[in-house]
Amino acid sequence: MYKKTFLALAGLAGIALSGVAGATDVHTRTIASTCMACHGPGGKSVGTAPGLAGITQANFVQMMKGYKAGTRKGTIMKKHAAGYTDAEYEAMGAYFASLK
Numbered sequence: 001m002y003k004k005t006f007l008a009l010a011g012l013a014g015i016a017l018s019g020v021a022g023a024t025d026v027h028t029r030t031i032a033s034t035c036m037a038c039h040g041p042g043g044k045s046v047g048t049a050p051g052l053a054g055i056t057q058a059n060f061v062q063m064m065k066g067y068k069a070g071t072r073k074g075t076i077m078k079k080h081a082a083g084y085t086d087a088e089y090e091a092m093g094a095y096f097a098s099l100k
Helices: 002-016 026-039 057-069 077-082 086-098
Strands: none
Touching: 026 086, 057 077, 057 086
């Protein structure tokens, strides 16, 4: 229930991102918007979490797979990474790479 509610709210945030950097689809914008709570609006960090804007797609995918496998350490990233597929990593990686 929590995940569905969270994703529904994130979907509303994703609608606001619809014109950003030519993102390809609503699903990608929605799931990427959940990252921005910690990694900053538009992927530009305003805190201690690293920014994601401009990161290469390959680097993003590698990091997410590392979090999911437990070979890369992070505070809550293992839980986040576990919720996405490899295809979603690829899509989010392309999206964040497109942000400047």
